[in-house]
Amino acid sequence: MSSDQQQPRGPVDSSRIPRFAGPATFARLPRLDEVGRADVAVVGVPFDSGVSYRPGARFGSNAVREASRLLRPYNPAQDASPFALAQVADAGDIAANPFDIHEAVETVERAAGELLDTGARLMTLGGDHTIALPLLRAVARRHGPVALLHFDAHLDTWDTYFGAEYTHGTPFRRAVEEGILDTSALSHVGTRGPLYGKKDLTDDAKMGFGIVTSADVMRRGVDEVADQLRQRIGDRPLYVSIDIDCLDPAHAPGTGTPEAGGMTSRELLEILRGLASCNLVSADVVEVAPAYDHAEITSVAASHTAYELTTIMSRQIAAGREDRV
Numbered sequence: 001m002s003s004d005q006q007q008p009r010g011p012v013d014s015s016r017i018p019r020f021a022g023p024a025t026f027a028r029l030p031r032l033d034e035v036g037r038a039d040v041a042v043v044g045v046p047f048d049s050g051v052s053y054r055p056g057a058r059f060g061s062n063a064v065r066e067a068s069r070l071l072r073p074y075n076p077a078q079d080a081s082p083f084a085l086a087q088v089a090d091a092g093d094i095a096a097n098p099f100d101i102h103e104a105v106e107t108v109e110r111a112a113g114e115l116l117d118t119g120a121r122l123m124t125l126g127g128d129h130t131i132a133l134p135l136l137r138a139v140a141r142r143h144g145p146v147a148l149l150h151f152d153a154h155l156d157t158w159d160t161y162f163g164a165e166y167t168h169g170t171p172f173r174r175a176v177e178e179g180i181l182d183t184s185a186l187s188h189v190g191t192r193g194p195l196y197g198k199k200d201l202t203d204d205a206k207m208g209f210g211i212v213t214s215a216d217v218m219r220r221g222v223d224e225v226a227d228q229l230r231q232r233i234g235d236r237p238l239y240v241s242i243d244i245d246c247l248d249p250a251h252a253p254g255t256g257t258p259e260a261g262g263m264t265s266r267e268l269l270e271i272l273r274g275l276a277s278c279n280l281v282s283a284d285v286v287e288v289a290p291a292y293d294h295a296e297i298t299s300v301a302a303s304h305t306a307y308e309l310t311t312i313m314s315r316q317i318a319a320g321r322e323d324r325v
């Protein structure tokens, strides 16, 4: 670490102040305004006006923060202390208009862009999946078209619902149309469940997506899946978007459009760890709807998912700093 680099300020010391006391920032980390700048900014987008079935993901950002109180500073699976390697801070919430989806999309794009302009990578806590579009726009403005790894039960490449172009089932079709994705490296993981018709799949394939279904993960195993994804991504800048409904409802009941036959949280976390060498520029975890949750099952899974992603980004930031010294 170079001399002009201050030691990152880490989480509240849980041996002094119990985990269940005090306000819930992500992983009990400092707020962004307390540290000035962050290498990784954890930001909430409590917006769910784009959902097609159960509402409630607007409460997801804070539910994940609440469940993240139990995260500890050392991640043995990646042999790393993510909050010591880089400054990770909670940037609060982006206040998006719940009554005007176009304005909300513009607000998220602008606010995400401002955070990215500080040099931070984003770990966004949704919110419904609509927000992936403005987040990808902001990321692409900084990095150019990015590789996309999309964990979800659903394709989210549908065209419109009730005539609406911006919904939680359409962000990735819009993103392909806008040219903000690198169409040579697009993958869905965890796909399953009934579709409207076979055309959903042929349209999706035409856009450039490859699919690793939930059953593929079970049959082929997490290491082979991660290897294949890593090869497809290469050294491209990578955005990871995780709809918590990629998990089976047993592992994530608190979500808006659950589908039977999903991955376990163990499989999801292991696949992510297998991607630690990828150039992860930002990520989101979306669709946690705590009103349908029990015992924080879903928000705990989401908090651990965000923790693995944050660890990958922190390790890369620290490695980049060493390269420059």
Ligand SMILES: [Mn+2]
Pocket: 129, 152, 154, 156, 168, 243, 287
């Ligand atoms: Mn989705």
